[in-house]
Amino acid sequence: MDTVLDTPLPLSVGQEGLWLLQRLAPDSATYNLAGGARMTPAPDPEILARAVRALTDRHAMLRSRYTETDGQPCRVVEAVGTLGELTAQEVPDATDEELDALVRAEVRRPFRLDTEGPFRAVLLRRRHDAVALVVTHHIATDAFSQWLLWRDLLQAYEAFATGHDDPGWEPLPVAYDDFVEREQMLLDSSRGKRQAEFWQEEAAGAQAAELPTDRPRPAVSSQTGASLLRRLPDRLSDKVLRTAAQRGVSPFALTLGAFQSLLHRWGGQRDFLLACPASTRRSSAAQVVGYFVNPVLIRGRFGRDTTLADAMTQAADRVRQATARVSYPYPLVARDAGTTGPLYRISVTMVATDRFGPGMGGAASGEPMTVAGIETTYLEIPHLEGQCDLSLEITRDVYGLTMALRYDTDLFERATVERLFDVFLRFVEAAADDPDQRVSRIPLTDDAERRALLALGGAGSGGTP
Template identity: 40%
Template sequence: MLMSTGQEALWLAHRLAPESSAYNVVLAVRLRDRVDTVVLQQALTALVGRHELLRSRFPSTDEGPVRLLAGPESVRLDVREVPDTDEETLFRLAQRSGEEPFRIAESGAFRAVLLRRDVADAVLVTATHHLVSDATSQWVLVRDLFAEYGARTGRGAPVTPTAVAPWDEQVCAERDFVASPRGQRAAAYWQGVCAGLETAELPTDRPRPPQHTLNGATHEMELDPATAGRLRQTAAERGVTPFAWLLGTFQSALHRSGAGDGFLIGCPATTRFTPGTREAVGYYVNALPVAGRFTPATTLLDTVESAQRQLRTGMAHARYPVELLDGGSSRGPLFRISCTLVAADRLPVPGLYEGPVCLGGLRAELCDVPQQEGQLDLTVEVLQGADGFRAVLRYNTDLFDAATIERFGDTWRRLVDASLGAPGTRVADVVLVAQDDLYFLLALGSGAA
């Protein structure tokens, strides 16, 4: 069985830090009804039978990593009784269940844990290693699992699975593309994007360790409804997407925070380009290199329009694996910072982000546990919902203090506000200190305070 270029890179990351949870993708759901664990196991077996990566193991051989398939019954539901647990402890148990390391060579890269507090109160934690999943896949997984459960209990419609492409087919398509004239043109395009630029880096609070670490934490920021509305309207008027607007201002925040005048960040994008991949669980992701270039005359609108152009053109070359662009140890990693969009209002389980829903006849709500922290210096996930935008900033705690990331978030927010009020403002001219604070600092400088 074959592995993609991205999977091989993730396999190596796991081999270098097998106890880390930085690449664990987790979706936890609080269930407020009685769960039949026998039926849930049956549904789990059907799910694993349909999505082959969920029953794959990844051992090492003399030729490198390989992928081996196990039977659908190889994944067993792990039921853990946690009676008399308060809300905070239950949440922490769900988080820890997602963080447990995978033994990808021996038992694969997927598990399902049911934390049962009471007969009608439980949390189902589904966790995968990034080797076999991505953000969309985790939601497909949960959708399909509960569809199977509902069909078996008679509380849901019969399941009519759509066709899912074999993973080897995806890998072969990737290899064929890389070797084709289109693949060569894509490589040349990305080399042109990256030419003369290094990975974006923010000034750190502590020296960078000799070896990359995966210790992380999360900071969240949300645009208020009025700002979110202005963002949608202003972006539409300028013919760009809201994400391109946020990405351009994000690059401006990096520039104003010390990342320099020219740099690269990564924008993970989907590679689900065929009907057979759209309903599949797998690692259908490639990170698009996006360049940030600044001069004293660069305006906020310039950065937004550049982001829009790069995203649009980059998607035409998204099949080319970014790992093949890495310049090796002499250059260092291609990305230390990434920014991606998750359209929460278009995920396969509608409404789960916003509030309680019915899944397979069970009342369910999201248990939003922290995850995937510390993969890079900074990874940003922009969650676009029906009502607004929320940004999840995951950062490496060996490099940054929480206050530094909060300050960066404030800088980004100020640049968003400035861009919506006056898009033609030069990035260098945006005041990043609140007016009252500015007066105070000026007073300190004059000795009047």
């Protein structure tokens, strides 16, 4: 579609929220998204630069500045070649550790949205291989958009490297501005008012799920975090899929129910909220890069007799209800709730890599691809750390389930989160093995931990060590 240059364009409500957060913390990289690819041998920098320019030509969000006009945040699209050009850096003798440090430094570099826009492409080139890195700000992309970027970038490189004049892409049928317009129509409609009422009822009387922390919560968060990543054993992944099918729920609902059960047991809350970032992308925008995501609130209620089956059924129902109303922007829910604190501090999401299309689903699982004779392997790079107290990301690929647990390092020690992760996997296994057991009966310690605690108690009471 034709793109209007140098004209202020309105933002979605979600984008306005991210723009405000960036204005409040301009040196934060909390909302940076990143992905990389190791390429052997190293790609031709000129061809890759041409592919990057084709990418920004196709997706105007990547060459937009986010600024303010007459007191209103807006987006201004710049001409192709103005923003988002490839930066190539020669690091011929860098070790893997040094290369990793360069990647992390680039990911943690904040964006100046009003001048440089929301997109950076970097090539770190050694003698025999290279890492291509794409970093974006969340205001312009979501998780699915990241894979669209990589697919289009690699297609463009393949085309140009093999002598073609263009990548042969089909024109995009819609633009992100169509989504912004549709959102405003919803907010002005009776349907939007009904959705607003639903979300106020959903949030009424509940508190954000919260766990005991290792350190006091600071008055102002530094928005820094870290991640733990674990792939479930094949036997456990298989059991989760099988039990979910038998119980008539999705694997996500089973895992979400297990996680909520853990939060209830660990934190002691009986009625709480967490958030699930959900897609607002319509099929017509399947190829469009943009911020098509909205956190929806999921309420968990637990009693003394609640079973894991109850938890997963409850989770499935709440997800179903929330998905039907995903279009109503969360920032307005938070504004109208009238609470002093946030409505959620913990989030959960699931990504199914089969949505990424042929080739890219395998790439997300770490399978090498061949691009113009170059072996290309996608690199998982930690990002979006520090947004929440805890954020659980579940990835379902052809090999099974992988869990990433991101945490706020202002609040938690790594050892605490590692133990929490261990117990969570115990709850997942319990939900897959025997979902009819009560949540209150699932042990928070394993046999070894219980023996250690008993030994410690015996020593403290004068017993023989």
